[in-house]
Amino acid sequence: MSVYIIDKLITDFDETISEADTIQLLVYAAAENREHDRTQTLTHWKETVEWYTTKYTHIVDEWLDNHDSRQLSIVDFLKAFETLEIASIRRVMQGRFLEGLYHAQLRQLGREIQKRQGVESIFTAMRKADVTIEILSANWSQILVEGAVEGLCDRVTANRLVFGTNQLKREVTPRSTGEIKLNVISAHDKLRHFRDHRSKTGQTAYIGDSISDLLAMLEADVGILIGENRTALRTIERFQIPTISIADRLSEEITDKGTILHTHSWETLDRFLKRKT
Numbered sequence: 001m002s003v004y005i006i007d008k009l010i011t012d013f014d015e016t017i018s019e020a021d022t023i024q025l026l027v028y029a030a031a032e033n034r035e036h037d038r039t040q041t042l043t044h045w046k047e048t049v050e051w052y053t054t055k056y057t058h059i060v061d062e063w064l065d066n067h068d069s070r071q072l073s074i075v076d077f078l079k080a081f082e083t084l085e086i087a088s089i090r091r092v093m094q095g096r097f098l099e100g101l102y103h104a105q106l107r108q109l110g111r112e113i114q115k116r117q118g119v120e121s122i123f124t125a126m127r128k129a130d131v132t133i134e135i136l137s138a139n140w141s142q143i144l145v146e147g148a149v150e151g152l153c154d155r156v157t158a159n160r161l162v163f164g165t166n167q168l169k170r171e172v173t174p175r176s177t178g179e180i181k182l183n184v185i186s187a188h189d190k191l192r193h194f195r196d197h198r199s200k201t202g203q204t205a206y207i208g209d210s211i212s213d214l215l216a217m218l219e220a221d222v223g224i225l226i227g228e229n230r231t232a233l234r235t236i237e238r239f240q241i242p243t244i245s246i247a248d249r250l251s252e253e254i255t256d257k258g259t260i261l262h263t264h265s266w267e268t269l270d271r272f273l274k275r276k277t
């Protein structure tokens with residue numbers, strides 16, 4: 001019998017596996033490659049981040065503090081964010097914030113990303129025990145994520161930067177054009193991919209840290225929230241989603257679809273997911 005109560009783990013990347021969000025990392029690396037308009041690009045980026053943050057906060061406050069919206073569902077709430085995410089990606093492409101990155105540079109950036117404590121040894125042990133591990137991420141660069149989890153998982157699904165060579169400049173090595181081939185943007189995309197990728201025969205866990213992970217989490221046999229993302233916690237409270245702190249239930253084998261299991265660390269989660277004898 002397997003050491004773990006699950007056959008498959010599908011996991012978010014940014015702030016679930018990584019300590020911090022990696023979006024800034026991508027934009028700053030791209031800006032480094034662009035001498036002629038670096039300052040201008042970074043100023044424009046700062047404005048874009050401010051625009052996004054204002055819109056995001058507005059949606060959160062409108063929905064979570066407004067008592068008139070009681071009859072609306074979590075699905076409607078998450079749809080409002082989907083519209084913002086699509087508008088935001090359009091701005092990122094128009095601003096060419098991700099232009100000029102090389103494959104090798106992205107992979108190296110990925111390798112340097114600080115991961116949450118225990119991730120590497122836990123993934124290695126899980127895979128030895130025949131648990132399949134897949135990453136499902138709304139990150140803009142699949143190569144960056146692959147660099148971060150090289151040899152630690154079975155599959156990565158994310159968005160992809162588009163690459164090309166500038167013939168006029170006689171470039172030989174392809175560089176990112178600033179366009180993104182989109183695959184995973186919203187909570188609904190994550191749910192769709194989760195359904196396609198979950199184990200056909202056994203138990204599947206989904207772990208994430210933010211509201212874009214909530215639908216996949218609720219669909220999983222074991223749905224886990226990691227960390228203290230304030231919007232995620234407020235959303236769970238607002239929509240009265242049953243939640244259990246796993247630190248208090250380490251001796252139990254809980255597979256309760258629709259209940260969110262909350263953890264602060266991968267180490268606690270690993271103990272929880274092990275079969276009790």
Ligand SMILES: [Mg+2]
Nearest residue numbers: 012014015209
């Ligand atoms: Mg995340």
